[in-house]
Amino acid sequence: MKPQDAWNATLNQLEIQLDRASFETWLRGTLYLSCDEATAPGEPSTLVIGVRNTYARDMLQHRLYGLVCRVLNDAWDRPADVRFEVSKVEQQTAPAEADMPLLRYLAQQKAENVPVPLHQRVAPPRRPDLPACELNPRFTFDRFVVGGANRTIYAAAQAVAESPASTYNPLLIYGGVGLGKTHLLQAIAHACRARGLAAVYIPSEAFVNDLVDAIRQRTTAMFREKYRTLDVLLVDDIQFLSGKESTQEEFFHTFNALYTFNKQIVLASDRHPRELETLEDRLRSRFAGGLVMDVQPPEFETRIAIIESWAHEKDIRIPRSVSELVAERASDNIRELEGMFTQVVAQVHLTRQPVTLALAEAALAQYERPRQHKQRAVAFKDILSATAAHHGLSAKDLTGKQRAARINHARQVAMYLARELTDLSLPQIGIALGGRSHTTILHGYNKVADLAAEDALFRYELAALRDKLTQNDT
Numbered sequence: 001m002k003p004q005d006a007w008n009a010t011l012n013q014l015e016i017q018l019d020r021a022s023f024e025t026w027l028r029g030t031l032y033l034s035c036d037e038a039t040a041p042g043e044p045s046t047l048v049i050g051v052r053n054t055y056a057r058d059m060l061q062h063r064l065y066g067l068v069c070r071v072l073n074d075a076w077d078r079p080a081d082v083r084f085e086v087s088k089v090e091q092q093t094a095p096a097e098a099d100m101p102l103l104r105y106l107a108q109q110k111a112e113n114v115p116v117p118l119h120q121r122v123a124p125p126r127r128p129d130l131p132a133c134e135l136n137p138r139f140t141f142d143r144f145v146v147g148g149a150n151r152t153i154y155a156a157a158q159a160v161a162e163s164p165a166s167t168y169n170p171l172l173i174y175g176g177v178g179l180g181k182t183h184l185l186q187a188i189a190h191a192c193r194a195r196g197l198a199a200v201y202i203p204s205e206a207f208v209n210d211l212v213d214a215i216r217q218r219t220t221a222m223f224r225e226k227y228r229t230l231d232v233l234l235v236d237d238i239q240f241l242s243g244k245e246s247t248q249e250e251f252f253h254t255f256n257a258l259y260t261f262n263k264q265i266v267l268a269s270d271r272h273p274r275e276l277e278t279l280e281d282r283l284r285s286r287f288a289g290g291l292v293m294d295v296q297p298p299e300f301e302t303r304i305a306i307i308e309s310w311a312h313e314k315d316i317r318i319p320r321s322v323s324e325l326v327a328e329r330a331s332d333n334i335r336e337l338e339g340m341f342t343q344v345v346a347q348v349h350l351t352r353q354p355v356t357l358a359l360a361e362a363a364l365a366q367y368e369r370p371r372q373h374k375q376r377a378v379a380f381k382d383i384l385s386a387t388a389a390h391h392g393l394s395a396k397d398l399t400g401k402q403r404a405a406r407i408n409h410a411r412q413v414a415m416y417l418a419r420e421l422t423d424l425s426l427p428q429i430g431i432a433l434g435g436r437s438h439t440t441i442l443h444g445y446n447k448v449a450d451l452a453a454e455d456a457l458f459r460y461e462l463a464a465l466r467d468k469l470t471q472n473d474t
């Protein structure tokens with residue numbers, strides 16, 4: 001197979017394996033440039049692939065390199081490596097907008113003369129389809145199962161969809177992976193579009209990518225201007241803006257422009273804006289000026305309701321015992337729940353048998369390992385250092401004798417986390433924390449638990465710290 005064909009085969013495969021937005025944003029339009037042949041047998045040959053800007057190159061190199069290599073190695077009949085380079089050829093031949101889903105969409109919109117201010121519109125304008133930022137048709141309000149913990153955030157999202165820019169602006173939804181943030185953002189977009197509003201949903205990475213191109217093409221003014229014609233802008237996964245200064249700057253301007261023109265902004269992030277390190281302060285305070293709300297993991301009953309709604313959608317009968325089994329296995333992540341559900345459904349299709357508990361057990365066998373892995377114990381020293389760092393203190397402060405309120409509070413947080421996340425007994429925690437008695441530890445634990453129960457902000461803080469510690473770092 002020629003290197004060029006190997007790359008084409010790799011692209012085809014990646015298109016299937018990656019979600020649509022990532023593929024469109026990062027891989028569509030990449031170009032096979034050359035191949036550095038292996039110098040010795042067994043050494044890899046390196047494909048040199050052209051991408052359209054440095055940002056795309058860094059993204060591919062840092063986030064998708066492993067996957068691309070794996071797929072390439074499978075596709076080609078020899079050991080292979082890949083290197084991404086900014087390709088000059090493509091920059092000259094490809095017109096800016098052809099490659100930028102958002103700009104293309106907005107340009108199309110302009111061509112159709114759609115962006116008339118809302119109050120002047122008579123009939124809802126016709127909208128072209130959104131290419132890469134297409135909405136998932138399943139992510140609507142009526143498919144979002146509401147229960148217990150997520151009732152408030154659901155209501156807030158609905159309020160925003162019903163009267164954009166008048167209730168909560170901006171609305172920032174944050175929370176762990178797979179808890180429905182993207183679903184809610186897109187549900188707002190669906191609802192707004194259904195009423196003829198110009199609502200654009202865009203992952204922050206695609207936003208950045210478009211922006212980088214606009215900067216290169218010297219069309220940032222146009223870029224900004226076009227954003228201003230929207231009624232609702234929904235930016236997903238803004239944690240990826242963290243650390244990118246010039247992008248933040250532009251985002252801030254876009255944001256301000258929209259805000260000043262009374263347009264609705266909705267953002268999603270995997271953590272509280274406070275936790276977004278290196279996010280510009282003025283951006284952060286802008287976020288905080290609206291409504292900042294978290295999505296909570298669904299309780300057991302809600303998980304069961306979600307499974308039942310999926311089954312209903314697929315017209316499959318699932319006994320209660322099976323829904324319970326699945327709901328029990330996937331505790332805190334709906335995407336995981338969905339994966340399990342899909343496994344069970346696949347098993348049903350394969351065996352052409354009604355769903356039984358035994359069949360579900362068999363289908364889910366593979367899920368047991370990752371969960372144990374996820375629940376592995378956290379090391380006490382990690383709790384100590386993370387808690388200290390979070391409070392701007394050192395580990396020594398926490399194990400030491402000082403009793404200033406700030407230090408004492410941080411110390412109690414460490415007691416709480418140690419009791420929650422390790423197998424250490426109270427006396428053991430006491431010893432590890434500089435020789436304190438087990439009653440001191442218990443007292444600290446209770447204080448933190450009480451505070452968390454009454455103070456929502458503190459609860460978020462604690463949850464974020466806890467997430468950081470329990471996150472899988474493999």
Ligand code: ADP
Pocket residue numbers: 138139143144145146150175176177178179180181182183184306334335338
């Ligand atoms: P996030 O963006 O928070 O990582 P997603 O919005 O992508 O999570 O949700 C993951 C999956 O779980 C999606 O398929 C979504 O439809 C589904 N999901 C999440 N929350 C709910 C809910 N309350 N009811 C029904 N489906 C949900």
Ligand code: MG
Pocket residue numbers: 181182183236237
């Ligand atoms: Mg998401």
